[in-house]
Amino acid sequence: MFRNILAAALLFAAPAAAQPLTADESAKVDKIVADALASTQVPSASIAIVRDGKIVFARAYGEQGPHIAAPTSDARYQIASISKQFTAAGLLLLEDEGKLSLDDTIGKYLPGVSGGATVTIRQLLSHTAGLQDYWPQDYSFAAMERPATPQAIVDRWAKKPLDFAPGTAWQYSNTGYTVAGMILEKVAGEPILAYLDRKLFKPLGIRPIDQDLAVGKGSVTGYRRNALGPVRPAIIPGADWMFATGELAMSATDLAKWNIARIERKLLPAEDWIEQERMVKLADGSPSNYGLGVTLGQRGEYKQVSHGGAAVGFLSQNIVIPDARLAVVSLVNGDFGNAHSNIASGILNLLLPTASASSDEAHRTSLARDFYAALQKGEPDRGMLTENAAYYFNEETVRDYRDSLAPLGAPTSFEPLGGPRLRGGFVNRNYRIAYPGRSLVVVTYADPGRDGKIEQFFITPAG
Numbered sequence: 001m002f003r004n005i006l007a008a009a010l011l012f013a014a015p016a017a018a019q020p021l022t023a024d025e026s027a028k029v030d031k032i033v034a035d036a037l038a039s040t041q042v043p044s045a046s047i048a049i050v051r052d053g054k055i056v057f058a059r060a061y062g063e064q065g066p067h068i069a070a071p072t073s074d075a076r077y078q079i080a081s082i083s084k085q086f087t088a089a090g091l092l093l094l095e096d097e098g099k100l101s102l103d104d105t106i107g108k109y110l111p112g113v114s115g116g117a118t119v120t121i122r123q124l125l126s127h128t129a130g131l132q133d134y135w136p137q138d139y140s141f142a143a144m145e146r147p148a149t150p151q152a153i154v155d156r157w158a159k160k161p162l163d164f165a166p167g168t169a170w171q172y173s174n175t176g177y178t179v180a181g182m183i184l185e186k187v188a189g190e191p192i193l194a195y196l197d198r199k200l201f202k203p204l205g206i207r208p209i210d211q212d213l214a215v216g217k218g219s220v221t222g223y224r225r226n227a228l229g230p231v232r233p234a235i236i237p238g239a240d241w242m243f244a245t246g247e248l249a250m251s252a253t254d255l256a257k258w259n260i261a262r263i264e265r266k267l268l269p270a271e272d273w274i275e276q277e278r279m280v281k282l283a284d285g286s287p288s289n290y291g292l293g294v295t296l297g298q299r300g301e302y303k304q305v306s307h308g309g310a311a312v313g314f315l316s317q318n319i320v321i322p323d324a325r326l327a328v329v330s331l332v333n334g335d336f337g338n339a340h341s342n343i344a345s346g347i348l349n350l351l352l353p354t355a356s357a358s359s360d361e362a363h364r365t366s367l368a369r370d371f372y373a374a375l376q377k378g379e380p381d382r383g384m385l386t387e388n389a390a391y392y393f394n395e396e397t398v399r400d401y402r403d404s405l406a407p408l409g410a411p412t413s414f415e416p417l418g419g420p421r422l423r424g425g426f427v428n429r430n431y432r433i434a435y436p437g438r439s440l441v442v443v444t445y446a447d448p449g450r451d452g453k454i455e456q457f458f459i460t461p462a463g
Contacts, residue, residue: 020056021049025350032346033061039438040337040461041231043223046073047343048256050320050327051351053263058253064333065221073253075220077331078211079316080246080309082255084177085276087244088125088293090184090196092272099187102292109183113158119166121183124176125292126280130162133173136424138335138443138458140237140312141388147238153178163425170280170288172423174245181244192244203267206254211311212239214249222313225336227375227459228408228440229400234313234335246309252329259320259327262305277305277322299352310335317344324352336460338441361420361429363450368431368442369414371457378402386447386455393457401459411435422448426455432462 021029033045044062048055060071068075094100100109106124107116115130123129134157135144157175164171181192188195193210201208214220215236222234261267276292289296297304302321309316313333317340320327328351330344367384374380378398382390393401417430426445433440439462445455 020051020054026057028350029057029059029347030061032350033059033343036337036339036342036346037062037332040334040339041225042332042334042337042339043231044071044220044333045339045343046071046075046077046252046329046331047347048073048252048329049347049351050256050259050263051325053260053325055253055256055260058256060252065219067217068220074251076209076214076249076251076254077220077316077333078214078222078246078249078309078311078314079255079318079331080211080242080311080314081174082307082309082316082318083242083244083246083248084125085293085307086196086200086248086258087177087181087184087192088276089200089268089272090188090192091121091125091180092268092275092292093199094184094187096269096272100183106179106183109186110154110179113154113179114160115162115166119162121180122280122292123166124173124180126170126288126290127172127176128167128170128280128282128288129173129176130164130166130169130171131158131173131175131179132160132163133157133171133424134175134178135241136172136426136428136445137388137392137456138310139392139456140235142391144237144241144312145235148241150178150182150240150243153241153243154182165283167283169282169422170290171425177245178243184244193247200258200267204254204257204261206250206257208248208250208254210247211242211249212247219249220314220333222311223334223336224313225334225460226397226400226404228404228461231334237312242311246311252331255318255329255331256327259318259329262320263322263325263327277303299348302352308341315340317341319344319348321348321352326352336458338460338462361416364420364429364446365414365416365431367451368429368444368457371454372405372414372433372442372459373410375401375457375459376405376408378406384454386453389454389456405459408435411440417441427452433459438462 044064046060049057058073060073102122119129224234279296280288295306306319317330328344328347330340332340411433413434420427420429431442441462443458446452
């Protein structure tokens with residue numbers, strides 16, 4: 001199925017009717033996508049490009065699933081945490097209606113949550129509340145194979161002691177968005193998707209659905225991979241795990257319509273767009289690099305508004321440069337590899353070039369290098385693993401890692417990608433492993449401390 005993904009990506013490309021990119025630009029975009037799919041073995045991608053405030057390119061590539069004969073740009077992919085900006089927008093609209101304030105404490109609406117008397121809705125939306133993330137891993141743990149409810153997630157994770165005093169640190173928290181979604185539903189008096197559909201989606205002419213419904217015949221199939229092992233259909237998790245943190249499945253063109261609304265400052269009041277994109281500062285005045293459901297940064301002289309998404313079997317990237325009137329959506333149906341980000345960054349480098357940087361942590365890099373070598377032998381040190389990581393590294397996973405990594409031998413380099421960051425009570429560190437003619441990426445989470453146990457050691461092709 002995946003042997004000739006490069007050829008398949010180009011042969012089965014499904015173009016949109018209008019294509020104002022130049023022929024050279026279009027050909028380069030095709031190559032960026034095809035190369036990313038071929039190098040990672042991710043089955044398919046769907047992209048949309050907004051230029052000058054209009055959708056100028058929308059195309060699907062590769063194989064979206066066994067029940068989809070040819071790729072279509074109308075197909076819905078699970079966009080996961082990109083959904084957070086819609087949850088935040090819904091709460092901004094409720095504030096406009098005078099039904100709440102983002103500076104209200106959460107205990108006013110949802111009693112029993114840790115920090116209820118001090119944590120505000122704004123802190124939930126900006127990941128500065130201190131609530132521990134219930135899903136920092138890039139794999140689904142045992143409990144996720146069974147259905148959940150927002151209340152069950154709150155009861156298990158949002159009633160733990162806060163990881164830090166509200167407003168003093170930034171830590172990505174799906175748990176915080178679960179609480180935010182429950183508040184939205186309580187104040188709106190209707191399910192979150194019904195409210196968002198009425199206030200946002202229908203006015204824009206977009207048709208997202210609950211990601212729990214985007215499975216089975218006719219839906220895009222999600223895929224997984226252990227290191228460089230076989231590409232397999234993802235195991236569909238139990239229902240209702242994503243809720244307000246990442247509940248949407250939509251097409252790339254539908255997400256592009258939302259990006260246009262952001263660029264044009266339409267649909268929401270202009271002050272709501274500004275509020276969502278205002279960087280939240282921590283108590284000591286340091287920047288969080290996050291607004292309300294969106295990541296904030298710079299691309300050269302321009303402000304960049306972005307967010308990624310990771311669902312079981314899917315990865316996504318959405319990047320908007322409002323002042324350049326440019327946006328790129330990249331959706332893929334594999335939860336491994338960097339195809340989604342390589343596609344988005346490749347297109348941006350083509351249309352609006354810039355640069356990046358990285359840093360180092362010698363001891364943790366050494367531990368990661370040693371653990372990688374042990375995986376190549378099929379002999380991971382289980383004393384270095386948390387309970388969740390021990391569950392992930394079952395017999396099949398260890399075998400796939402050993403069989404696919406051992407033939408590669410010793411890498412030519414093993415270097416950090418960026419610096420450490422806190423998430424879900426763990427420290428996230430990523431690495432690039434180089435071999436002649438190919439590279440791998442390792443996404444790790446570990447308990448805090450110099451020798452903290454490994455919560456995740458996830459190897460994918462770098463693309």
